Amino acid sequence: MRIKCPYCGERGLEEFLYHGDATVARPRDGGVVATEEWTDYVYLRENPNGTHRELWYHGAGCHAWLVVTRDLRSHEIFGVEAARDVALAR
């Protein structure tokens, strides 16, 4: 697989680390107690039969965290964004 890092261009899979679901958001409540929202955030993950948004880390490159939109069946990648840009736009 090859991922087009917005900073480094298209690079081989071996430069990246997979992290997981980019659709879950950390609860904004400050986390005083372990609510269901918190356990869902930490443990509950979708595994859609189709397109998914995932976090990848360009560990052997620029150290950017990326949001990769990918088809989990074909591994086709539809888009790669800098995670920070996505997070700031949230």
Place this chain on the structure above:
Amino acid sequence: MRLASGGVIDRTKILNFRFDGKTYQGFAGDTLASALLANDVKLVGRSFKYHRPRGVLSAGSEEPNALVELRAGAHREPNTRATVAELYEGLEARSQNRFPSLKFDFLAVNGLLAPVFAAGFYYKTFMWPASFWEKLYEPMIRRAAGLGRNAGLPDPDVYEKSIAFCDVLVIGGGAAGRAAAAEACRAGGRVILADENAPGADIEGVVYLPRSTVFGVYDGGTYGAVERLADHLPAAKGPRQRFWKIVAKRCILASGAIERPMVFGNNDLPGVMLAGAVEKYIFGYAVSPGRNGVIFLNNDDAASLIPILNGSGINLAGIVDSRPKSSPLVREAALEASTPLFAGSVIRQALGGLSVAGVEITTSRGQNIKLDCDFVAMSGGWNPAVHLTSHLDGKPVWDEKIAAFVPGALPPGMEVVGAAAGLGINANIVPLWSVKNAGAKAFVDFQNDVTAADIRLAKQEGFAAVEHLKRYTTLGMATDQGKTANVNGLALMAEATGKTVPETGTTRFRPPYTPVAIGALAGPHRGKNFKPTRRTPTHDWAAGLGAVFVETGLWLRAQYFPQSGEDWLAAASREVNAVRNGVGICDVTTLGKIDIQGPDAARFLESVYTNSWVNLPVGRARYGLMLREDGFVMDDGTTARLADNHYVMTTTTANAAKVFQHLEFCHQWLWPELDVCFCSVTDQWAQIAVAGPRARDTLAKLVDAPFDISNAAFPYMAAGALSICGGTPARLFRLSFSGDLAYEVAVPARYGAALARALMEAGAEFGITPYGTEALGVMRIEKGHPAGAELNGQTTAHDLGLAKLLSKKKDFVGRALATREALTDPARPTLIGLKLVNAGDRLRAGAHLLPQNVPAVAANDQGFVTSVAFSPTLGQWIGLGLLQNGPARLGEIVRVYDPVRNGDTLAEVVSPVFVDPEGVRLHA
């Protein structure tokens, strides 16, 4: 038999080679198979289950039979296909799977036991008693059925890896592939042509990789290939093979087609060959498999062989065409060659002992006729080599017109041309999947000894689904992965079930296309080169002092500095005593160092650490604890504030990269609004711990005036920038891992070794002693500091007695889930110290902790010993452990049970801080 002329061999270059100890001669340009056939060696191996005599079937990488052990000693490679092994001077090969010799094989009696070895024989025959499996059945089967022997020695060859990028990758150097490569090059593309065969002519502008097999297709236009650089040479001068990762925008697959055997009795006798292979041996190598042949076909493609044999002076005893009416092409060729044509007929069985002596033909009228011959050329049609089209899950589709699977959905960017696409093959084919009333075993899969009868039996016994068929009969397994067998097997199952081939299933393929040496995939990354080695700035200095090094992650760290006659324990104990009573130095460069700057740096630290940071003054350091979001401890370390917006964080050696990645995650994804930057400076700063009561006296000699390191001016946990040794920039931290008065001095990495030498000189009068990780570990256990064995990913802040570091006033990673009831339950195993009741006993890490006087069973297990050390300060073995309700049980005697090493002793539960619990030494 070598023909008098022809072939692309070089008859002026005679090559001597040995097969099963006997010397033969061939020519440059031969393969081992062609050279053996030229010497009339037809018998080259024994079959997998029945030990039947086998010869060369094909002329390519699809070969299931002619597998040999090539080369000798550590270079020996089993299961090498003689059909692709290029001949070289001195080549040495041995046949496989025979005992004691190829011509006389005791285990050929397996053929008489055929009913035992039928489909599913493993499952049926060796059912019980179960204990017989290990002792009797398995060793017996392994000896009787098998392929070549592994050399059993480390691979002495060298391999390398390469990555290439191109616009167009052409796979296959036949006519279609060459035309495609030339055309793509003319269109201005960067073109790579990979072909598995020996080099042919270059194509201008094309990067041509001969002897290169593209074995796999991967996502994103990535292809794996192995280039055999030296397999055709007597000895490799450089790398033996090169593993290529090729990234191509487009790919043209021109992999051709693989001929199908006919399934008739004794079709595995040496001398029965694929018709296309016979043609290739005559044209390419001027070798004929015999002097008197019979052709057995069901299509027009093999008709081309008739004039070739005729023109080469090889007698053609007959042409057997299974099609009811034959075809004008075959009829005319037979007439031209004055050869009898048996239309609508089949070869019922081949006759002969160790090779073909004749065939028995069943004619269209049902008569059985015997015909003398010494080889049979058969063609059951061709299968397009669709393997690479299905690596990304593409499903080949059945083309009824040519009775073959052709490529279906293709990997992105791939196109298929030529025979691989099903073009120009199987003219006028009338499929014949197996001969009825075959006179003897009729093989479908030669390599696994699967017969037509086995497939019918599998159906009868309910294993009709393709995947079941494969597993029950082993059809399509082993080194050839059924290249010549799968389609015949599938079609036979379709016949048996009365379904069509596409209804029955399809064959899909996974990488690799042909076997790939693990060495090629590993490339140079093995042994010492498997991963990089990181050396500290003081490595050579420590080596000069005779240090013994230990691997910690990628790092090599000095473990201890033995003096003559000392073992590790004596050395470490001496080093500990030196620190406790005088002064010692230890390289701590390997701790992760992260420079953090920006107006929001303090807020950032608040988010990633559990404890408070906003109130840390400039010039001070603080211990920090990091959790994962699930509430478990991730890492710990100290962070110092060097200026208002400038911090330097340390992490454990093991977690340096992980923590850095985590910080990036927190900054880029969780709190992107924070204005903060950070950078790893682990490699930029050498850092040396100076520990012991005389640490200040030692350091004072190096610190440039007017910097004051008195206890009042630079107390415990002070931090600051200064210069030492007359102008060298440095950072000083009053931190202590050992529990004594201690400092860590950091200098630019290039001054690391000089700093060590300067410290040794300054501390000489106090008996300064270098110490390693062993002594470091002893002292941290004496002080009860948790380290790797306690920060094991399964412990919480509560477990480690660090609950007071969980701030209640702010959000931080892991805060919410750390409060979960089960994680704060005091009954969880919690950090304690262990002191042996009998001081002479030995404590071992990993031992279980149990109450006294209860059976040593899992139900009574209450924790375990995490770290142990011989404490020279206390004069006995001490340990840290995790024990249920630990802090409430101080003074209790527990049983320390170690069934693995027969340990069973008693220990007192004590505070984990064995030395200086009041911290007097620390603050001295």
